[in-house]
Amino acid sequence: MRPSAAFLHAFAVLLAAALPASASGAENLVANGAFREGVSDWSRIDVVSYSAMGAATPGSARITLPSRPEGGDAMLQCIAVEGWRLYDLGAAVRLPEWPEHSGGVSVRLRWHALPNCQGPSLRGAPSLDFSYTEPAGWQVKESRRIPAPQEAVSALVVVVARAAGEEPYPIFVDDVVLRRSVEEQDVFLPTAASVRGAKGERFETDLWVYNPAPAERMFTLRLWRDGQPTTPVVLRVGAKQTRHLSDVLLSDLGQRDVAGAVQLSFDPGGGPMHFSARVVTVNPESPGNGTLLPVLRRDEARTDALFPGLSGARDDLTGAFRVNAGAFNPHDAPVEAVFWLYDGDGTELGTFTRTLAPGGWLQVNDVFREVGAEGVSTEGAVLAFNARLPVFPFVIAVDDRSGDGTSIKARDYPVLR
Numbered sequence: 001m002r003p004s005a006a007f008l009h010a011f012a013v014l015l016a017a018a019l020p021a022s023a024s025g026a027e028n029l030v031a032n033g034a035f036r037e038g039v040s041d042w043s044r045i046d047v048v049s050y051s052a053m054g055a056a057t058p059g060s061a062r063i064t065l066p067s068r069p070e071g072g073d074a075m076l077q078c079i080a081v082e083g084w085r086l087y088d089l090g091a092a093v094r095l096p097e098w099p100e101h102s103g104g105v106s107v108r109l110r111w112h113a114l115p116n117c118q119g120p121s122l123r124g125a126p127s128l129d130f131s132y133t134e135p136a137g138w139q140v141k142e143s144r145r146i147p148a149p150q151e152a153v154s155a156l157v158v159v160v161a162r163a164a165g166e167e168p169y170p171i172f173v174d175d176v177v178l179r180r181s182v183e184e185q186d187v188f189l190p191t192a193a194s195v196r197g198a199k200g201e202r203f204e205t206d207l208w209v210y211n212p213a214p215a216e217r218m219f220t221l222r223l224w225r226d227g228q229p230t231t232p233v234v235l236r237v238g239a240k241q242t243r244h245l246s247d248v249l250l251s252d253l254g255q256r257d258v259a260g261a262v263q264l265s266f267d268p269g270g271g272p273m274h275f276s277a278r279v280v281t282v283n284p285e286s287p288g289n290g291t292l293l294p295v296l297r298r299d300e301a302r303t304d305a306l307f308p309g310l311s312g313a314r315d316d317l318t319g320a321f322r323v324n325a326g327a328f329n330p331h332d333a334p335v336e337a338v339f340w341l342y343d344g345d346g347t348e349l350g351t352f353t354r355t356l357a358p359g360g361w362l363q364v365n366d367v368f369r370e371v372g373a374e375g376v377s378t379e380g381a382v383l384a385f386n387a388r389l390p391v392f393p394f395v396i397a398v399d400d401r402s403g404d405g406t407s408i409k410a411r412d413y414p415v416l417r
Contacts, residue, residue, distance in 0.1 A: 026088075026179040029079045030157060033176040035059040043076040051172055055092035055138045060174035063161045065103065067169075071162030078117040079157060079178055083150040086181035086220065086232060090142035091159075093130040094172040101165030105130040107176060108158045113151040121156075122149045124231075138174070145181045145218055147232035184220070184265040186298050189277050190328045190392035191363065192223070193259035194249035201283035201403030204247040205293070207262075210274040211237040217270055223253050224328065225260030227357040232265075237273075247280075260361045261328035261392065264295070279396075281403045288404035291396065301330060301390035305410035310381040310397055320400050325383055326363035327393040329356035337387045339364070341371050344380020349373040356391065385410075 028034075031041035036059050038050040044061075051062035063074050081087065091107040106129045111122040128141045148155070157178055163169035192205040211217045216238050222229040230253055237243040248262070249255045266273045275295040281288030310323050329335045335356045341349045350371025354362055364370050367383060385393045395408040 026182065029081075029178045029180075030077060030176050033178075035061050035174060039075075041077060045072075045074050047168070048074055053094075053172060055094070055140065055174040060092075060094075060172045061159075063105075063159075063171040063173065064168045065161050065163040065171060067164055067166070068162055069164045071104070071106070071160050073158055074161040075159040075173070077157045079155050080115070081111070081148050081152055081155045083148055083152045084229065084232070085148050086145045086184075086234075087148060087155075088142060088144045088177065088179050088181050089126060089128060089146055089157075090140070090175065090177040091128050091130075091173065092138050092140045092175040094138045094174075095130065095132040095136065096170060096172075097132075097134075097136040098165065098169055101163065101167070101169045102132060103161065103163040103169045103171050104132070105162075105171055105173060106160040107173075108160060109146065109178070110156040110158060111149050111152040112154045112156065113149075115154055117154045117156040122152055124149055138172075140175070142177075145220060145232075145234045147220075147234065150231060182267055182269065185268040187264045187275055187295050188298070188301075188328065188330065188392055189262040189264070189275075189293060189295050190394045191259065191293065191326060191361070191396070192249055192262045192277065193279060194247055194255060195257050195259055197283075197403045200285070201281055201288070203403070203405075204280045204282055205249055205262075206278050206280055207245040207248040208242055208276040209235075209237050209245070209264075210242045210276075212240060212274070213271045214239050215270065217266065217273060219264055219266040219273060221248070221253055222263040222265075223249060223255055223258070223260050224263060224359050224361055225258055227359045229263065229359065230255065259363065263330075279405055279407075281405065283403050288399075288402040291405040291407045293407055294394075294409070296392060298330065301392050302410065302412075303387050303390050304413070305385040305393050306413040307383040307385070307393075307395040307408045307410060309408055310378050310383060310395070321378065321397060322366040322400060323368065323378070323381075323383070323395065323397050324363055324365050324405075325367050325385075325393070325395045326361065327354075327356060327385070327387070327391045328361045329359065329389075329391045331389050331391075332358045333389070334358060334360070335387050335389045335391055337362075337385065337391065337393070339367065340384040341367055341373065342382050342384065343376060349376060349381075356387075383408075 280290040
């Protein structure tokens with residue numbers, strides 16, 4: 001039975017309310033995904049036809065499927081995509097009540113490294129799975145922020161249908177959507193590590209994510225190293241909950257013995273999300289406390305910074321302390337970064353320059369040794385920084401006896417010249 005106009009209007013209102021405004025208005029990459037032009041633009045088997053009945057608006061694809069319990073591809077469409085990007089996949093399916101019959105639908109993505117969906121499929125292919133539920137009606141599902149593999153240049157949208165019964169079973173598919181995910185807000189952890197130190201200690205980065213919203217949220221993790229991000233990992237955090245990610249580089253990103261910058265992304269349409277991070281020093285012989293690390297918005301990147309408080313306390317001349325400095329470049333262009341080291345009297349001890357590649361991260365260990373100032377007292381010393389474009393500089397003073405670090409806050413002062 002065809003749904004009434006009032007039902008269709010109410011369903012459309014509910015569907016629009018369920019999606020963020022920017023998501024519902026984003027471009028659908030699937031041609032004729034709402035089947036307003038019949039079943040054109042789809043490669044399909046001969047049991048697929050047009051139906052005037054639709055989910056939110058009139059029009060859908062009807063698959064009148066003979067008994068095929070194992071299922072098979074019924075409709076296909078190839079779409080050009082970009083590696084590393086995040087995508088949303090959605091569809092509406094109606095499986096009618098049919099005595100002594102049953103069926104199901106799976107709407108799938110198959111990533112390909114060649115144009116026109118040629119060659120073998122890549123990893124990470126998601127699906128939306130539908131089966132009969134009571135009362136019979138349109139089911140709407142969406143999977144958001146699906147990360148495309150780095151190599152992906154095309155994606156095959158596949159509608160797989162199955163049916164069991166003595167007579168063909170009618171299945172209706174509508175509103176097939178593949179879109180770029182909504183705009184994200186990015187924050188950056190300029191330096192993170194999951195590595196073993198020179199004296200047997202381990203440096204592990206813990207992350208805390210707090211969601212103050214009254215609904216479950218998603219966020220995305222990427223590690224930048226060698227100018228390239230890892231494949232995005234999408235995680236969830238419940239309503240008004242805090243999620244603790246211990247040794248996040250290893251446990252959640254699968255990166256062992258690495259250091260770099262972490263990019264965290266979320267949909268700002270649901271309100272703010274709060275991120276906190278700490279490098280934990282794991283050293284059984286001399287346990288350390290670790291150090292808090294700043295998690296910064298993109299607009300908190302800077303061209304100039306001053307890092308005071310490099311002192312390693314009383315034993316700085318014994319070699320018990322060292323100061324590491326570095327930066328992360330979030331831009332698509334290289335950036336030259338310059339560091340100046342000064343003693344407590346304002347005398348320049350030395351300088352060094354590094355070029356940050358696009359998306360590049362670097363850390364220079366022991367800046368006093370780098371400028372040839374070993375044995376100089378760190379008391380009152382400061383490190384100044386300058387870059388042509390806004391980047392994320394960082395400085396950490398490390399106690400070599402425990403491996404413990406102290407993150408030095410960047411100050412809003414012009415560089416000393």
